[in-house]
Amino acid sequence: MSAKERKKRSAETAVKEEKQIAVKLIPVYIMGKRYEVPEGLTIMKAMEYAGYKFIRGCGCRGGTCGACGTVYRKPGDYKLQVALACQKTVEPDMYIAQIPFFPANRARYEFAELTSAPEEVFKLYPELFRCVACNACTKACPQGIEVMDAISALKQGNIAEAARLSFDCIQCGLCTSRCFGELAQYHIFQLARRIYGARIIPRAEHLAEMVGTINEGRYDQILDELKQVKEDELKRLYQEREAEPLAAGEDWKPKDTRYL
Amino acid sequence: MSYLGYPGFFEPYIKKVEQNRPARIEKKKKGEEFPFMSLQERQEMLKYHPDYKEEGRREIKIGPNKGYRIAHEFVDLLEAKSRVEPDKVDLSRVDYEADVLVIGGGGAATIAALIAEENGAQVLMATKLRHGDANTMMAEGGIQAATKGEKDSPYYHYLDVMGGGHFKNDTDIVAAFVKQAPDALQWLESLGVMFSKFPDGRLDAMHGGGTCRKRMHYCADLSGLEIMRTVRDEARNRADIKVLEFSPAVELILNEHGQCAGALLYNMETEEYIVVRAKAVVLATGGAGRLHVQGFMTTNHYGATADGIVLGYRAGVPLAFLHTVQYHPTGVVFPEQIEGWLITERFRAEGADILNVHGEKFVNEREPRDVESARVIKECLDGKGVPTPTKKVGVWLDSPMLDILHGEGRVRTAFVGKWKVYDRLGIDISKAPMLVYPTLHYQNGGLKDNAECETAVPGLYVAGEVTGGLHGENRLMGNSLMDIVVFGRIAGRNAATFAREKAKEGKLTLKHVKRYHKELKEAGIITDRVAPMLLPDYTTPEVKEKQLTVSYLGTLR
Numbered sequence: 001m002s003a004k005e006r007k008k009r010s011a012e013t014a015v016k017e018e019k020q021i022a023v024k025l026i027p028v029y030i031m032g033k034r035y036e037v038p039e040g041l042t043i044m045k046a047m048e049y050a051g052y053k054f055i056r057g058c059g060c061r062g063g064t065c066g067a068c069g070t071v072y073r074k075p076g077d078y079k080l081q082v083a084l085a086c087q088k089t090v091e092p093d094m095y096i097a098q099i100p101f102f103p104a105n106r107a108r109y110e111f112a113e114l115t116s117a118p119e120e121v122f123k124l125y126p127e128l129f130r131c132v133a134c135n136a137c138t139k140a141c142p143q144g145i146e147v148m149d150a151i152s153a154l155k156q157g158n159i160a161e162a163a164r165l166s167f168d169c170i171q172c173g174l175c176t177s178r179c180f181g182e183l184a185q186y187h188i189f190q191l192a193r194r195i196y197g198a199r200i201i202p203r204a205e206h207l208a209e210m211v212g213t214i215n216e217g218r219y220d221q222i223l224d225e226l227k228q229v230k231e232d233e234l235k236r237l238y239q240e241r242e243a244e245p246l247a248a249g250e251d252w253k254p255k256d257t258r259y260l
Numbered sequence: 261m262s263y264l265g266y267p268g269f270f271e272p273y274i275k276k277v278e279q280n281r282p283a284r285i286e287k288k289k290k291g292e293e294f295p296f297m298s299l300q301e302r303q304e305m306l307k308y309h310p311d312y313k314e315e316g317r318r319e320i321k322i323g324p325n326k327g328y329r330i331a332h333e334f335v336d337l338l339e340a341k342s343r344v345e346p347d348k349v350d351l352s353r354v355d356y357e358a359d360v361l362v363i364g365g366g367g368a369a370t371i372a373a374l375i376a377e378e379n380g381a382q383v384l385m386a387t388k389l390r391h392g393d394a395n396t397m398m399a400e401g402g403i404q405a406a407t408k409g410e411k412d413s414p415y416y417h418y419l420d421v422m423g424g425g426h427f428k429n430d431t432d433i434v435a436a437f438v439k440q441a442p443d444a445l446q447w448l449e450s451l452g453v454m455f456s457k458f459p460d461g462r463l464d465a466m467h468g469g470g471t472c473r474k475r476m477h478y479c480a481d482l483s484g485l486e487i488m489r490t491v492r493d494e495a496r497n498r499a500d501i502k503v504l505e506f507s508p509a510v511e512l513i514l515n516e517h518g519q520c521a522g523a524l525l526y527n528m529e530t531e532e533y534i535v536v537r538a539k540a541v542v543l544a545t546g547g548a549g550r551l552h553v554q555g556f557m558t559t560n561h562y563g564a565t566a567d568g569i570v571l572g573y574r575a576g577v578p579l580a581f582l583h584t585v586q587y588h589p590t591g592v593v594f595p596e597q598i599e600g601w602l603i604t605e606r607f608r609a610e611g612a613d614i615l616n617v618h619g620e621k622f623v624n625e626r627e628p629r630d631v632e633s634a635r636v637i638k639e640c641l642d643g644k645g646v647p648t649p650t651k652k653v654g655v656w657l658d659s660p661m662l663d664i665l666h667g668e669g670r671v672r673t674a675f676v677g678k679w680k681v682y683d684r685l686g687i688d689i690s691k692a693p694m695l696v697y698p699t700l701h702y703q704n705g706g707l708k709d710n711a712e713c714e715t716a717v718p719g720l721y722v723a724g725e726v727t728g729g730l731h732g733e734n735r736l737m738g739n740s741l742m743d744i745v746v747f748g749r750i751a752g753r754n755a756a757t758f759a760r761e762k763a764k765e766g767k768l769t770l771k772h773v774k775r776y777h778k779e780l781k782e783a784g785i786i787t788d789r790v791a792p793m794l795l796p797d798y799t800t801p802e803v804k805e806k807q808l809t810v811s812y813l814g815t816l817r
Contacts, residue, residue, distance in 0.1 A: 013352060041599055051803040055506065055528050057797070058562050059393040063600045063681050064485055065561070067393055084355035084764070087684060108497055113270065144680060163454065178439060190493050194452030197490075202461030202637055203449060207407045210442045219414045219439060226418055228432040237300060238423040241416060243472045246611065246626075247291050250462070252411060254473075 026092040042086040043070055043096055056100035063087045063142070066172030068098040082174040091234035102173040104184035107191070116199040118157035125188045128155055130181035134157045137175035137185055143168045147175050147185055154192060162189060222259055264686035266594075270695075271650045273283040276619035277656050288611050294624040302631045311584050311733075318556050320782040323776070324578040324716075333551040334582060337570050340775060340789035343795050344533060345509045346770035349524060350511065354537045354768075356504070358384035359759040360752075361523055361538035363509045363568070366394025366482070367741070368379065368724025370491045372755065373501050373746030376542070377664070379756035382675035383501045384536060386525050388563045388794065390493045390547075395546050395561050395725065396744060399484025400677065401605035402476040403745070404738035405441035407463060412473040414438035420609035421551035421739060424470040424628045425704075425732020426582070436711035437739075437746050444745040445477065447558050453490045454479055466609045470628040474739040479691055481604055482676045482780045484741060507534060508567060508794055512541065512575045512720065513631070516768035520575065521767065537768060538760035539579035540719045542751045543568045544744075546683050547703040547725040550796040557600030558700040565768025567792035568726035572707040574776045577715045580728035581705025583607050586735055589614075589632040593654035600699050603678065605629075605737045607657055607694075610674070615656040615693070616644040630734040633698035646695060654697040659689045692747050702740060704731050713751035719758055723751035 025036040028046060035050040043059050044058060051129035059067030068085035075093040085098060107124040122128060128151065137147035146165055166189035175185045213219075229237070242254050254260075262270035297305060306312055315330045320338055344707065360376040362369050363386030373383045385391065393691030406412040417438040422429055448451035455476050456464040465474040479486035495501050505619070507525040513535070520541045525534040549560025573579065590603040608614065608625035614632075616622055616639050623635040636655055639645060645653035661669045671690035672679050682689045705728030713721040724744045731739060780787075799807075 038420065040596065045798075048798045049800060049803075051799060051807075053795070053797065053799060054562070056389075059389060060398045060561050062398060062559070062598065064482070064677065065393055065397045067390060087597070088683070090479065106496065111494060111497060115689050148643065167434070167486075168482065168486065168680070180674045190489060193454055193486075194490060196452070197454040198450055198452035201457055202459075204407065204446075204455075204461050206409065206462060207405075207442060207446050207449065210409050211446050213409060214439055214442060222413075222415050223418060223435045223439060226415065228437055231427050234419075234422060234427055238419050238427075239299065240373065241419050241472045244411065244467070244474055246290060246293065246467060246609075247289075248474070250458075254411050258414050260409060260411070 005139065018103055022144060026090065028090050029093070029095045031097050032095065037090060039090070041090055043072070043083070043088050043090055044068060047085070057085065057098040060254050061086045063101050064170055066170035068175045069102070069172045069177065070096060071099060074094045082140045082142070082177065084172060087142060087227060099173070099177060102177060104173060104176045104187060106187040109191070111194065114195060114199070116159060118154070118159060121154060121159065121188070121191060121195070122246065124191065127183050128188065131155065131183060132180055134180050136178040136180060140174045140178040142172065142174060143170060145197045147168060151185060152186065160200050162192040166260065261303040264692035265685070266692060267649060273610050273617060273646050277446045277615055278321040278345060278617050278657055281658065281661065282391065284613055288661070288665060294621050296624050297631060302627070304652060305631055305634045305638065307634070308638040309630050310554050310556065310587060311630070311777065312712045313554070317583070321785060322779040323573050324576060328579065328583070329741035330582045331553045331585060333553045334548070334566065334569065336789060337551075337566055338573055339780065339785050339790040340787060340791035341780065342574070343526065343790050343792070344524065345772040349533065349535070349770060351535055351537060351768040356384055356536045356768065357798070358536065358538045359436065360540050360542060360755045361386065361536050362542045362544065363507070363523060364394070364544035364546060364724070365389060365391045366544065366546050366724065366744070367396030367488055367491065368452065368748040368751070370488070370495050371745055372544060372723055372752035373495055374491060374498065375749045375752030376756040377498050379753055381500070381609065381756040381759055382741055384538065385503045385810070386507050386509055386523065386536065387505050387641070390505055391495070391503050392488050393561060393563060394486045394812060395490070395564055396484045396741070398559065398561060398602065399480045399741050400602060400627065401468065401606050402466070402478035402483050402652050403487070403740045403741040404468065404471070404475050405445045405477065405523055405742060406438065406473070406475050407442050407445065407477070408475070409415070412475050417441065417475065419456040420471050420736060422732070423729070423738040424734050426734060427732070429732030430580070430729035432711045437743070439731055440746045441742050444749060448487060448745060449491070450489050451494055453487055456480060466606065467626060468605055468609055469626045469632060470736045476609065478606065480646045481606060481677045487741060488520060495498050506554060508792070509571060510792060511770060511771060512571050513537070513768050514575065514717070514772055515764065515768055517764045517766045519718045519763060519766070521766070523762070524770070525670070526794070533634060539667065539763035540721065542721045542723060542755050543572060543707070544723045544748065544751070545726050553700055556587065556698070556700040557591060559591055559600060559602035560700065565793040565796060566703070567794065568722070569706060570792045571706060572720070574724065575717050575772050577634060577717055577720065578708045579705065581731070581733060582709040582728060584705070584733040585700065586629055586632040586702035587634045588701035589629055589636055589656055589698050592694065592698040593652050593697045594648045594650060594695045595687070596650055597685060602699065602701065603657060603696055604675070604695055606661070607659055607675065609660050612661050613658045615658055617646045617655070618644065628734055636698055640697070648695065651765070652697070654695040656693040657696050658693045660691055660693065663690045679707040702735055703739060704728070704735055713747055714754065719763060721751040721755045723747040757812060
């Protein structure tokens, strides 16, 4: 079978499989233009079914990269809604438009010079205080983040709370697209998380110790010798290595300490 | 009628899982594990792995690895013509200049760019999609480093990496990797990556498949996202890193001294070709899941189409370990909307069982990935898989166990990314199990390099998934995120040094592409295929038949 045939076959199987579960066609309006697509598909797959080939507006296809922010409206409803195209399933007569890029403001900073003082965040993003607490950001978030609460926390100087609340942010920008106060929440949260991670949570002391031990050359000879070990001997070492039990607590210690 | 959010079809099957859950929990609590396979049993089991299917691959007829048997999908791309006629490109008209050109937009590329910049280089990044749209963003499980000196060391990390890779790995690369991993982790910590920690700052850690110590660190179940967005944010702060998005490289450019001296980019939106001259190049284009090897579904990003393999091979860089491709044991089979989507190994690491149609265990959940996948495929071939209404087959991953083992709310807090996506589809995975099957996940092999990220072409450095050697024939969980950090840093540093000290002025050339075309012809390969592919094509045949004036080959018109 030639490559072309193989490719064609796999494309055909994929389509057939989609048709098995979704034989019923429903109308949708992609950028206002009517297409009939199988029920049950995501907006992304429906657009591909209709013949679109994405350059922008398509990324991980699994809801974690934020590339496919989409605006839609359902018939008889004045309300504009937002979603990720790779996650939202099409509904009959839905009007769909993608937001392939959003020109939001991002502050540039020297991270090494920042402390954990909230005033520094305020200075980089003074628009924080333009928030009118309308909560449109929270309603827009496909990750279900309490966006407005995180912004409120920041306004009160609570960087840690903002970092924790915004941890699931995929930076799709849909909050920003709906924001009355022109905030780029996702860029502001990024700054909060970095400050939290580097300046507020304690550093791992054991990690610093291990780096020190390595730099002193503790493992140089051990690894050099290990590299010379023949495959059979290496297999023996591998099979005989002591395994930390799954249920072991933080205080578990191995019997053999020669290579620590 | 639905049951726990699944169609009623699944009700009897899910009930079997629920019936024996208490007994399985008891065993787990007592520390009774399903026995691990011996090395010999593993070898036997691997016969069921897709890599071992001879009809799935063929010999490549040209280039440095002539005669090497790899998947048809790779050979198709390597036995293809350039997207351009080399003579038509005017290399005297340079559009961009840089000290270091970084090709790729994921973790390895961004980290290389950061370190090259810190070493004094003016850096240009060429990305195919948006900066950060890459497999790194999707990595969930964690990142391995031996950080707890009272029980672990680079020695044990080394043994685990070698064992996972079937002892075939490049030992220099592995040794450099395990030794530099803790420092790389500390660097991420200093950039503000929010690792999951105890209140005193001690890093949370867990087992992964094939680890003998708990050294998998993580950022909830969004480790890759957190690392990627942090390093990207830092890159955006640096004045000397410029990024050209939607401009993938389609050929490397050499100079008359045989050094790598830039690349030809393709602006996918305006369809112009762009000449970049650089003093050194880092190639970090990632993997190949979107080739759908052997028709498998994939966890990979839209842009994972093996571009770097094509570019490097044409320029004369040999391949290593590309005969093995990693199938992650647990990709979603149902619901259809998230088919192929990765379910992190951490569910298994925390104690969730893998179960067949009878709700029985048949494998230890922490075998190396290739063995685990092969075992799942065998169970389904033996007729003991769970059927789906979409005519597929899978096995259960019993996530509700984690709430029972670690306390109510564990799934929702520790696996928040997964929980939310299922929740949108009406399924609460702290109450209902997930249906999974192996899915194409990682390119174990790639372009051959050494522990300094150097290749056969002077001035060309490689890092991350595009390379082959570190993982041997099979990568362990948590070693890919560490791979991009350790070797992204090395590649960035060495490329900056090369740009400063070794790069020579010289005429730019695409002679290697002409030579490659000649080789194709001499080998009797007559084809209209062009590569790199750039983007996969999911256009339906019905639409394609009607596209009379446009013939999509990748995005080439």
